[in-house]
């Protein structure tokens with residue numbers, strides 16, 4: 001009986017978990033919104049890194065922060081034109 | 091004298107900013123410090139009411155910065171502590187009536203006479219906010235354990251950082267131990283994980299605050315109230331003392347009693 005009661009009390013739904021999880025994402029989204037100006041710099045850095053290994057089409061690059069279910073994802077679409085062999089065999 | 095200047099801010103309205111400003115000011119004055127609190131919420135003055143000084147207002151902040159009166163004519167002396175003064179907000183003007191440079195100038199004058207200058211900031215992040223923070227050395231951010239208040243606090247923390255103020259001190263107001271215990275309210279730890287601040291104080295949701303505001307006597311004067319104790323500890327921490335935080339995380343609700351009965355954790359109000 002006591003065990004049953006303990007179990008029932010422990011598994012009560014905790015709404016603070018929902019608040020905390022929602023806030024984690026809200027704050028990141030808000031901070032990202034404010035940091036949009038950093039996006040261009042980050043984009044340039046990523047292109048520079050990728051370009052060491054692949055020939056990419058600079059014109060077609062898309063990059064964005066998106067919400068995916070419970071998390072925040074950086075989505076990038078980069079068209080690859082060729083692979084730089086020297087980088088692979090190095 | 092080289093007084094310290096604090097701005098009390100929150101972003102969201104309704105979280106208890108004037109209550110916190112009045113009680114921190116009165117708490118420091120009770121410790122014998124010379125303190126002045128300034129209400130910068132032009133058009134929506136309310137610090138005077140929390141302090142019970144609404145009948146004594148002749149001149150206000152706008153009169154001071156426009157030179158319509160001498161600085162000391164706009165300083166209202168508290169009824170309960172000799173060391174506390176208020177400069178009230180103007181009620182009939184708009185937020186653009188005071189400029190950041192005027193606030194800095196005012197601060198420079200007050201610093202010579204007071205040990206603490208506490209500026210109550212209007213809600214929001216517009217010009218009134220910028221005016222209020224312009225003159226501050228440090229910021230105290232007030233929030234409640236709710237999603238929207240914490241979100242706005244984070245926004246304000248970002249703006250304070252952009253204004254190159256040091257990492258702000260956080261006061262979490264209106265905590266309800268019963269709800270925290272039940273898992274229905276975020277606690278100190280949850281909130282500190284979300285915001286980049288240091289903790290200055292925890293204030294319970296307390297009926298004594300409403301009674302105190304009704305009477306116009308800040309709750310920090312009430313030696314038996316939990317919220318008064320919370321504000322006395324905040325004042326002592328501002329003075330550099332290392333006081334424990336109140337333990338506001340053990341409820342007295344039916345569930346906590348049941349939990350105790352079946353051998354889960356529970357207890358009374360104590361230090362953390």
Ligand SMILES: Nc1ncnc2c1ncn2[C@@H]1O[C@H](COP(=O)(O)OP(=O)(O)OP(=O)(O)O)[C@@H](O)[C@H]1O
Nearest residue numbers: 103104105106107108109213264294295296299303
């Ligand atoms: N810890 C508390 N327990 C109970 N009531 C509180 C508490 N803190 C504040 N209150 C009440 O909440 C109401 C709002 O508080 P207050 O007037 O201090 O600030 P505010 O509404 O946040 O002001 P502003 O929007 O200008 O920042 C008041 O009626 C006050 O008495």
